[in-house]
Amino acid sequence: MSKDSLTVKGLSRQFGSVLALDNFNINVAKGELVALLGPSGCGKTTALRIIAGLEKSNTGSVTLNGKVITDEAAHTRNMGMVFQAYSLFPHLSVAENVAFGLKMRKVAKKKRDKKVGSILELVGLGNHHKRFAHQLSGGQQQRVALARALVIEPEVLLLDEPLSALDAQVRTNLREEIRRLQLSLGTTTLFVTHDQEEAMAISDRVGVMSNGRLEQIDTPDVLYNTPATAFVANFVGVMNHIPGVRSGKSVSIFGDSYKVRNLDGGDGHVVALIRPEQLDVEEAKKHGNARVVTRSFLGASSRIICELTDGTIVQSLKPSSESGGLHPGEMVNLSINTKEVLIANA
Amino acid sequence: MKQSTTSNVDVKGALVKKGAFHGFLTSSPIALLPLFLFLLVFFLWPIGALTGNAFKSNEGAFTFSNVTMLFQDPYRMAFKNSITLGLLSGLVGAIPGLAIAMAIEKQGNQTLKKFIASISGVLANTGGVPLAFMFLAAFGPAGLVISALKSVGLDLYGLGFTLFSFTGLIIVYAYFQIPIMVIVITPALTSLRKEWKDSAANLGASKFQYWQKVGLPILMPSFIACYLLLFASAFSAFATARALTVGNIALVPLQIGALVDGNVTINQANLGYALAFGMIIISLVAMIPYIWIQNRTARWQVR
Amino acid sequence: MASAMKKNFAANLVLIVTGIFIFFPLYAATEFSLRNGAEHTHGFAAYRWIFAQSGFIENLGITLRVTSLAVVLNLLIMVPTVTWLHLSGQRYKRLVEILTILPLIFPVVALATGAQLAMPDFMQNSVYELSFFYVVIAMPYTYRALDIGLSGHPLSTITNAARNLGASWLKTLSSVVIPTIRPSILAALFLMVALSLGEFTLAQLLHWSTFPVWVTNVSQQNVIGATALAIGSLFFAWILLFGFSFLGSKNSTTVQEEE
Numbered sequence: 001m002s003k004d005s006l007t008v009k010g011l012s013r014q015f016g017s018v019l020a021l022d023n024f025n026i027n028v029a030k031g032e033l034v035a036l037l038g039p040s041g042c043g044k045t046t047a048l049r050i051i052a053g054l055e056k057s058n059t060g061s062v063t064l065n066g067k068v069i070t071d072e073a074a075h076t077r078n079m080g081m082v083f084q085a086y087s088l089f090p091h092l093s094v095a096e097n098v099a100f101g102l103k104m105r106k107v108a109k110k111k112r113d114k115k116v117g118s119i120l121e122l123v124g125l126g127n128h129h130k131r132f133a134h135q136l137s138g139g140q141q142q143r144v145a146l147a148r149a150l151v152i153e154p155e156v157l158l159l160d161e162p163l164s165a166l167d168a169q170v171r172t173n174l175r176e177e178i179r180r181l182q183l184s185l186g187t188t189t190l191f192v193t194h195d196q197e198e199a200m201a202i203s204d205r206v207g208v209m210s211n212g213r214l215e216q217i218d219t220p221d222v223l224y225n226t227p228a229t230a231f232v233a234n235f236v237g238v239m240n241h242i243p244g245v246r247s248g249k250s251v252s253i254f255g256d257s258y259k260v261r262n263l264d265g266g267d268g269h270v271v272a273l274i275r276p277e278q279l280d281v282e283e284a285k286k287h288g289n290a291r292v293v294t295r296s297f298l299g300a301s302s303r304i305i306c307e308l309t310d311g312t313i314v315q316s317l318k319p320s321s322e323s324g325g326l327h328p329g330e331m332v333n334l335s336i337n338t339k340e341v342l343i344a345n346a
Numbered sequence: 347m348k349q350s351t352t353s354n355v356d357v358k359g360a361l362v363k364k365g366a367f368h369g370f371l372t373s374s375p376i377a378l379l380p381l382f383l384f385l386l387v388f389f390l391w392p393i394g395a396l397t398g399n400a401f402k403s404n405e406g407a408f409t410f411s412n413v414t415m416l417f418q419d420p421y422r423m424a425f426k427n428s429i430t431l432g433l434l435s436g437l438v439g440a441i442p443g444l445a446i447a448m449a450i451e452k453q454g455n456q457t458l459k460k461f462i463a464s465i466s467g468v469l470a471n472t473g474g475v476p477l478a479f480m481f482l483a484a485f486g487p488a489g490l491v492i493s494a495l496k497s498v499g500l501d502l503y504g505l506g507f508t509l510f511s512f513t514g515l516i517i518v519y520a521y522f523q524i525p526i527m528v529i530v531i532t533p534a535l536t537s538l539r540k541e542w543k544d545s546a547a548n549l550g551a552s553k554f555q556y557w558q559k560v561g562l563p564i565l566m567p568s569f570i571a572c573y574l575l576l577f578a579s580a581f582s583a584f585a586t587a588r589a590l591t592v593g594n595i596a597l598v599p600l601q602i603g604a605l606v607d608g609n610v611t612i613n614q615a616n617l618g619y620a621l622a623f624g625m626i627i628i629s630l631v632a633m634i635p636y637i638w639i640q641n642r643t644a645r646w647q648v649r
Numbered sequence: 650m651a652s653a654m655k656k657n658f659a660a661n662l663v664l665i666v667t668g669i670f671i672f673f674p675l676y677a678a679t680e681f682s683l684r685n686g687a688e689h690t691h692g693f694a695a696y697r698w699i700f701a702q703s704g705f706i707e708n709l710g711i712t713l714r715v716t717s718l719a720v721v722l723n724l725l726i727m728v729p730t731v732t733w734l735h736l737s738g739q740r741y742k743r744l745v746e747i748l749t750i751l752p753l754i755f756p757v758v759a760l761a762t763g764a765q766l767a768m769p770d771f772m773q774n775s776v777y778e779l780s781f782f783y784v785v786i787a788m789p790y791t792y793r794a795l796d797i798g799l800s801g802h803p804l805s806t807i808t809n810a811a812r813n814l815g816a817s818w819l820k821t822l823s824s825v826v827i828p829t830i831r832p833s834i835l836a837a838l839f840l841m842v843a844l845s846l847g848e849f850t851l852a853q854l855l856h857w858s859t860f861p862v863w864v865t866n867v868s869q870q871n872v873i874g875a876t877a878l879a880i881g882s883l884f885f886a887w888i889l890l891f892g893f894s895f896l897g898s899k900n901s902t903t904v905q906e907e908e
Contacts, residue, residue, distance in 0.1 A: 054544050074547040081548040086541045091564050100559075104550030145545075152549065375741055377733045380726050385748060385788075388781045392763025393755060399766060446667050452660035464890040468883060469671070474849045475865045476879030483876050484677035491677065521674070582756035584850040589865070599758045606762060606854050619766065622759040633754040 005030040005188040006051070006156050011060035013046055013212075020046045021057070022212040028156070033182050033189040034217075035199035037235070038209035044192045045160055047209075051190065052158050053077045064155055075104075080149030080187075081158040085165040087145035088133040094120070094144050095129040101152035119151040120144075122181065139170040146178065150185060157182065157189040163198060171195075175202050196236050200224070208232045224275075226261075230344035233273045240279060240314040241271040241344075242336075251343060254289055259340045273342040276317035280335045281306065281326060288331030290314070295326050306332060393626070399616050400623035412620035424596040425624065431512065431597065432581035432632075435519045439576045442520075443527025444569065450528070451535050466525035473522055474585030481518050481590075485509045510590055518586060523576050530575060534568035534643065571639040578632040582625065598625055675880070682877035696881055698874030702867055711776060712860035716845040718780035723791060723841050726784065728834055731795040732826065735804045749792035752785050760786070761854035776857050779848075786851070787844045791837040798833020843886075 004027045011024040021043045028034045036044040049055040051062055053074030061070045069077055080101075088097050095116050102112045120126050123143040133141055142162055149157060159178070163171040179202040182189050193199050199206045200220040207217035208231070216228040227233035244253035247267050249260050258272070281292075281304050290306040293313070302320045307313055314334070316323075326332065403409040415421060450462055484491050487503055495502055508514060538561060546556040584599040591600070598621060605618035683693065699705060734742055752760075764782060765773070772778045784791075807829065811821040827834075852859040868875030 052544075052548060054547065073552075074544075075550050075552055077548075078550075079548060081545065083541045083545065086539045087545050089542055089545070089560055089564075091560075100546070100551075101549035104555065148545075148549070375738070377738060378730065378741060378745065381730045381745070381748070384726055384781075385751070385785065388764075389752060389755075389760070389785045392760060392767040394763075395767035396759065396763035442667070445663050449660040449663035449667075452657060453664065461891065465671070465887055467890050468887040471843065471847060471886075472883060473847075474861070475868055475875065476882065479868065479872065479876045479879045480674045480678040480883075482872070483681035484674040489677060490680065491673065521671075578756075582758060584758050585853075585865075599756070602758050602762060603854060606765065618762055622756075622762040625756050625759050626754075629756050629759075630754055637750055637754075 004028065005032075005065060006190070007063040008047070008051060009061050009063070011047060011050060011057045011062070013043075013050065013055070013057050019212050021050070024060070024212070024214055026207060026214065026217065028188055028190060030188055031186045032204045033179065033191060033202065035191045035193060035203040035206045036209055037193060037196055037199040037206050039194055039235070041211075042209040043212040044194075044209050046212075048158055048160055048190060048192050051156075052079055052081050078152070078154055079156045079158055080152060080154035081160065082142065082145045082149050082162045084161040085138070085141075087148075088141055090133050092132075093129065094125065094131050094133075094136070097133075097144060098148045098151055101148060105152065115151050116147075119147045123147045123177070137170075138166045139174055142166065142174060143177070146181065150181065150187065155188065157187045159189065159191040159193075161193055162191075164193070164195070171198070178202065200236065206236075208235060210235075227273075227342065229262075230273065230342070233342055233344075238276055238315065240274040240276065241312065242274055242308070242314060243310060243312060244270055244272045244343075246270045246343060251341065253336060253341070254334060256335070258336065258338075261340045261342050265343060265345055270343045270345060272336075273344055274314075274336055274338075276303070276315050278336055278338050279314060279316040280337050281316045281318065281323065282333045282335070283325065284331040284333045288333050290332050290334045292326050292328050292330045292332055294328055295323065306334065308334075396619045396622050397626075399619040401620075402616055404616065412616050413623070415617060416620055416624050420596050421598075421601065421621065424598045424601050424621075425628075427512070427596050428581050428598040429628065431515060431519075432577040432579075435516050435523055435580035436573050436576040438516055438520050439523025439527045439580075440569065440573045443524045443572075444531055446524065447528045447531045447535055450532070462528070466528050469525040470522050470529060473583065475589045477518060477521060477586055478589035481509060481514075481521070485514070485517070510592075510594060512595055515587060515590060515595070518590060519580050519583065523580065526579065527572055527576060530572045531565075531568060534565055538564060567639045567643050571636045571643075574632045574636040574639075578629050578636070581632070582629060675883070678876050678880050682873060682880050684873055696877045698871055699864070699867075699878045704863055704867070708858055708860045708863035711858065712846060715776060715779050715783070715859060716842055718777055719783040719787075719845050720838050720841055722780060722784045723787070723838060724834070727788070727791050727795060727837060728830075731792065731799060732804070732830065734796075735799045736808060737805075745792070746796075749788045753789040757786060757850045758854065761851050764851075764855060773855075776859070779852055779855070779857060779859070780845075782851055783841070783845045783848060786848070787841050790840045790844075794837040794840055795830075795833050798836060799830055802829050804829070 006026075006028040008024065008026045011021050012019070013021040024043065024047050026034070026036075026047075036047060038044050046055065050057045053069070053072060053076075057070075061068055063069065064077070088094075089100070092100070095113075098116045098119060099112050102115060107115070116129075117126070120129065123146055125140060125143055125147070128136070128140070128144075133144075136144065145162070162178070163174055166174065175198055178191075181187075191199070191203065200223070203220060205217055205219055206223055208215045208223065210231050216223060216232045223232065223236050227236060233239050242253055244251045244258075245268065246252075246260060246265075250257050251260050251270060251272060252258075253272050281290075290308050293305045293307050296303040296305070297320060300320060301317050302323045304316045304318065304323055304326055305313060306316065316334070400412055401408055401410065403411060416425065450459060453459075481489075483489055486492070486509055489509075492502055509518070542560055542564075543556060546560050547553075551559065582599060584603065587595075587597050587600055588603065591597070602618055602621050602625070605615075605621070682696070730745070734745060760782065764778070768778060772781075804826065807825055808821055811825045812818075816825070847861055848859070849861040849865065852862045853865075864875070864878060868878070
């Protein structure tokens with residue numbers, strides 16, 4: 001625990017009749033990039049804003065490097081924050097924006113200029129010192145916002161959906177850049193987003209939130225392969241919902257028996273949560289259990305969308321070399337290539 | 347989008363003849379002709395005519411004499427008074443107006459905002475006799491406030507205060523200047539993004555520092571623009587000044603009014619136009635920066 | 650929670666003080682207007698006074714007719730022009746913006762003297778000359794109201810869509826364009842009416858007896874009655890505006906995109 005930079009315990013926040021945060025706990029280690037992932041309204045931004053000091057919690061504590069900062073004002077916390085949009089002060093140039101935090105800390109002009117210069121080089125905007133926010137693209141603005149937050153060497157970097165307002169291509173590039181910067185500077189980072197691909201791509205750990213609660217926090221691999229709840233399973237990556245019949249610790253799907261991983265829920269009709277790459281497709285020699293709807297060629301892999309006999313649509317993700325012979329309308333045999341499956345209620 | 351230049355349009359196989367309405371879609375500026383003619387006849391022509399006559403002598407020759415008369419009393423006095431009235435009334439309206447607008451934003455209650463917006467709208471357009479009578483009822487010699495103060499020993503009128511004075515005008519004008527300020531500065535206030543406040547705090551600025559380095563600098567152009575608007579409004583006001591002062595104080599609008607009413611010798615006919623011309627110049631000096639600033643700040647207000 | 654109250658304390662204080670300053674003259678005037686002459690009783694007699702004055706109907710009629718013409722002129726000139734600007738004339742917007750803001754720069758008093766000088770006799774002999782000038786004076790506001798209102802809709806896109814679906818130009822205008830811009834038109838006309846009903850300076854200087862001018866003259870004789878009229882029209886206008894502000898927001902809700 002002593003190598004934890006940021007510790008949040010028992011945070012709760014109520015807005016009128018809505019419980020935005022419900023006993024939220026998280027520990028972020030020094031230099032770690034942790035993402036808070038969830039749909040809008042799940043409480044991730046509320047948690048971030050409380051940690052930043054922009055809002056107060058009803059209960060709980062926030063500890064930074066061993067010091068309790070729950071009651072400290074926002075401007076004394078020494079955290080850097082980047083917002084979704086409109087972060088930059090419109091009346092100041094890029095360089096003046098970046099220098100703002102340094103000015104507040106009374107850093108001498110010469111030192112200030114040097115730091116501003118080097119951080120702007122680092123984010124690739126070395127020639128944009130004199131520009132203003134309205135002269136920059138969305139991606140460039142966010143990079144300046146990043147530079148402004150990082151130049152003050154904050155204890156923690158807080159990112160509130162920094163990529164959500166950007167174009168798809170810019171988003172992909174910028175998220176890599178954020179990760180690169182964060183790693184090279186060793187900055188402890190908390191990153192809020194609703195885009196699961198983004199969170200999984202660059203984080204050390206991802207915390208999935210729903211209705212004010214943290215459902216699971218783990219590395220992307222663990223989250224993807226062994227989701228703890230149905231919500232996490234469905235939110236992270238794509239999930240097929242295949243009907244099956246459960247009795248006790250095993251479930252029957254497509255006539256075969258599999259072990260049930262989660263212990264909650266009862267017997268009877270259930271749905272098995274199966275990843276696309278766990279679903280195999282074979283041409284049916286005699287009878288099949290599904291019909292091919294479409295095959296989408298994605299390059300190295302192909303996505304094969306099939307319809308089961310009861311009308312359920314499922315998708316399989318396989319190397320293109322193995323699925324070339326499948327055509328729309330064909331009957332196929334679907335099978336599951338893992339031994340343990342996750343079950344949810346039907 | 348390029349408009350088709352053929353005379354018939356093929357829609358769903360049926361030929362649709364373009365009639366007069368397609369002429370509507372022409373991108374030629376001939377569509378602006380009605381507006382332009384209207385402004386020309388009912389605006390530019392009167393203004394041009396009076397400007398021309400401002401420089402005409404009674405015989406019709408070009409002269410500066412009308413204009414030079416403006417620099418002599420009583421006209422010089424009138425301009426001095428009107429400009430001072432504009433400057434002071436502008437301040438009396440601008441500063442409280444800003445404070446009120448900020449308080450409203452802070453409060454945040456939607457119904458309250460609607461309430462204040464509608465009452466500001468009405469008060470901003472209140473003027474002339476109705477306004478004068480309202481203030482008479484409160485601050486006139488027999489007014490409620492005056493009587494109330496008298497009963498506690500403070501005789502304002504005895505001390506020399508009167509509603510029918512320069513000071514009285516400023517008090518009365520405040521009643522519509524402040525609402526105008528609230529209405530015009532509120533968009534600038536709402537355009538102050540929450541993210542700027544949060545970013546500033548996050549970067550280490552206290553509330554005071556935020557206002558000092560971010561909030562006020564961003565607001566300043568709009569504030570100045572609104573002040574100019576208030577100046578022009580007080581400078582040009584006619585109805586209220588007429589109702590309250592009726593000639594006690596030399597003010598340019600009132601002098602023009604007197605000249606227009608025919609209380610003038612033939613020699614002074616063109617003087618009225620010179621006065622009007624002077625009014626226009628001063629108004630231009632205030633309003634052109636106002637318009638320029640509003641245009642520029644619109645850039646970062648609406649994104 | 651306590652800090653939130655403290656935060657709003659200054660704001661609330663400002664608003665309360667403002668409230669006192671705003672409402673005090675209103676209160677004083679209302680109290681004054683309810684007085685029954687020299688007696689110390691109160692009643693609504695003063696509110697009935699203005700209606701009893703000879704000339705009430707006549708002058709109100711003049712103002713209403715002038716207003717009607719102003720509204721018609723606005724409809725004929727401003728609405729088609731702004732609609733055209735948004736449909737096909739985007740590149741002229743800048744120019745028109747500058748043109749329509751000009752009347753704001755020039756004081757009404759100046760315009761009055763110019764009008765007297767320049768207008769031909771047949772215009773100056775008719776009270777309807779006021780309508781034309783009212784349109785000019787209102788132009789900065791009516792243009793802006795129409796422009797902002799129309800900007801909220803992708804007019805060229807929806808007219809193209811209508812045309813593409815087979816509507817003739819007449820149909821497009823009547824069933825697509827006009828219903829879409831109707832709220833903006835009403836807003837602009839409302840501004841025109843408000844200005845015209847209360848306009849004093851131009852009417853007075855051009856020696857016309859309109860309702861505001863007549864009221865001013867008649868008010869000299871009965872201070873209580875005049876105050877009653879002032880207060881009455883103020884409250885009436887305010888209630889109208891307050892009501893309208895709710896009407897506007899009812900139609901402008903945006904739906905949140907479902908995740």
